Every structure is written in C-alpha cells, then in structure tokens.
Amino acid sequence: MRYVRRELFVCDESTDHNIKIVAFASLCNPLRENRISMKKNLEYKDYIEGTRKLLEQSKTETETYQVSVSGRDFIVLPNVFSPKYFNDTELFANNLPVRNGEELLEIGPGTGAISVIAVYKGAKRVLAIDTNPDAVKNTQINIQLHNMKEKIDVRHGNLFESLSPNEKFDTIFWNTPFGFVENERVSDLEKAVYDPGYKSTEKFIKEAKGNLRQGGRVLIGFSTTLGRLDLLQKFAEEAGMLLHLLYEVESEETHPVKFEIFELLPPENTAPNRA
Numbered sequence: 518m519r520y521v522r523r524e525l526f527v528c529d530e531s532t533d534h535n536i537k538i539v540a541f542a543s544l545c546n547p548l549r550e551n552r553i554s555m556k557k558n559l560e561y562k563d564y565i566e567g568t569r570k571l572l573e574q575s576k577t578e579t580e581t582y583q584v585s586v587s588g589r590d591f592i593v594l595p596n597v598f599s600p601k602y603f604n605d606t607e608l609f610a611n612n613l614p615v616r617n618g619e620e621l622l623e624i625g626p627g628t629g630a631i632s633v634i635a636v637y638k639g640a641k642r643v644l645a646i647d648t649n650p651d652a653v654k655n656t657q658i659n660i661q662l663h664n665m666k667e668k669i670d671v672r673h674g675n676l677f678e679s680l681s682p683n684e685k686f687d688t689i690f691w692n693t694p695f696g697f698v699e700n701e702r703v704s705d706l707e708k709a710v711y712d713p714g715y716k717s718t719e720k721f722i723k724e725a726k727g728n729l730r731q732g733g734r735v736l737i738g739f740s741t742t743l744g745r746l747d748l749l750q751k752f753a754e755e756a757g758m759l760l761h762l763l764y765e766v767e768s769e770e771t772h773p774v775k776f777e778i779f780e781l782l783p784p785e786n787t788a789p790n791r792a
Contacts, residue, residue, distance in 0.1 A: 565743070571602045589634065592628070592655065592659055597627055597706070600628065604776075609738045613634075625648075625709065627652050632671075636665055636669060644686070646680075677725075742774040759783075760779055761779065
C-alpha cells in the first residue's frame with residue numbers, strides 16, 4: 518500500500534478571501550484542479566467500476582479472516598466492508614484527528630477498526646452504529662478482541678435513528694459511501710461503498726448538527742476521486758454548516774485515488790480544528 522499525507526488549510530468559497538493551501542496552488546478550488554489532472558486518462562465510470570471489482574473480490578471471502586490495521590489485528594466476517602480490499606479504513610484510522618477524552622459517534626463502523634483505534638488514540642467513549650447486521654456483529658467481535666467493552670458500544674440502525682434525544686457527541690465521523698450511483702438497489706455490503714442519489718449522505722449532513730454537543734464537529738471520510746464533492750458542498754450549505762478540508766492522502770486501489778477527511782462546522786465555529 519502506498520500513500521502520501523498532506524495537511525491542508527481551508528479554501529472557503531463563501532468569502533472573498535483565498536486562503537493558502539499548503540503544497541498546492543493558492544487558487545480557491547485546488548481539489549477540482551487535481552481531480553481533472555487525475556482524470557486525464559480515466560473517466561469516473563472507470564473508478565466506479567474499479568471499486569465494483571474490489572467489492573466483488575471481497576464477496577468471495579466465505580470464512581472469517583484476520584487483517585492488520587494501523588499495526589493492530591482485527592477480525593473480518595464475510596459480508597462486511599474489508600480493510601483487506603479497501604485502503605481507506607487504515608488511512609482514515611491513521612489520520613482521524615481524535616481529541617483526548619472526547620466522546621465519538623462513528624456511523625458505519627464495518628469491522629469496528631476505526632472505533633477501536635480512536636480509543637487507542639485517546640477517545641473516552643465511542644458509539645458505533647451500522648445498518649448491516651453482520652457489521653454490528655463484526656464490530657462486537659473486535660471490541661472483545663481489544664478488551665474495549667467498557668469503552669465502545671455498537672448498535673444496529675440507520676444513521677442517527679437509534680439514538681435517544683439526549684445523546685450528544687463531541688465528534689461524529691462517517692467514512693461515507695462516496696461512490697455516487699443513480700437510484701439502484703444495493704445490498705447491505707454495497708451500502709458501504711455506494712449511496713444511490715447521495716440520499717444517505719444528504720440525510721447525514723443535515724441531521725448531524727442536532728446530535729453534536731456545543732463546540733462539536735462532524736468529520737467526513739471522503740474521496741474526491743470517487744465521490745461528488747459538489748453535492749457534499751451543496752448539502753453542507755443547505756444545512757447551514759461550513760465544510761473544511763483537513764487532510765488529504767494519495768493511495769491506490771485498482772486505480773490511483775485520493776482520500777480526504779473533511780470537517781463540518783456550524784458557522785459560529787469556522788476555524789478548522791487540527792487536533
């Protein structure tokens with residue numbers, strides 16, 4: 518696996534100010550320029566097809582197996598989004614800016630690797646919620662494997678629906694299913710990589726603020742190579758939130774891809790947090 522980490526500052530198109538981006542041109546939309554550069558020889562459909570091939574390969578796993586993420590062992594069950602085939606789990610686990618002592622909600626934990634590593638990085642408590650029953654079971658297994666039953670809880674549910682009204686978090690993270698497809702029927706496993714019409718992504722962004730504590734933040738795992746940044750920006754604006762780019766990494770699956778972590782903040786807290 519090959520990847521390069523870059524730390525970036527904010528480019529805010531809602532103001533008249535261009536904010537310099539480290540190691541990039543100081544123009545206001547460098548992401549678009551870099552997407553165009555990467556796509557000179559590849560179309561969007563090629564990237565989506567590459568993702569589909571990896572997903573089909575992962576479906577051939579019919580037995581439980583073990584993987585290493587950030588130097589730690591994790592169990593993977595069949596029908597669960599697997600770090601063996603997709604690099605973004607480890608990339609986000611390594612680069613997620615966890616604050617010491619915070620309470621974190623992870624949507625779509627899959628194997629639970631990011632939730633577990635967040636505790637190792639200093640999170641006080643993590644709640645993980647997944648729509649895939651196999652992923653819930655898988656996360657439970659890895660919670661037990663790492664002796665974190667007192668630190669991590671996992672529930673079955675869709676986005677925030679299984680939360681009680683008084684449950685609030687310092688940070689909410691989702692490695693979103695950034696593969697944009699039209700209105701297709703997708704399986705539980707496919708929901709980890711495809712979001713038909715970005716309906717779940719829109720719902721997540723528009724409802725996240727109501728589940729944050731004061732001063733809280735939303736972190737979004739994304740790929741501007743495979744995903745629709747324009748829709749992410751649109752949903753953030755409609756939700757009255759500001760979207761900031763925190764980290765970018767270059768990786769390779771079937772094709773070279775970029776992965777990013779975005780921070781979503783209410784306008785009263787517009788300075789990006791770099792924990």
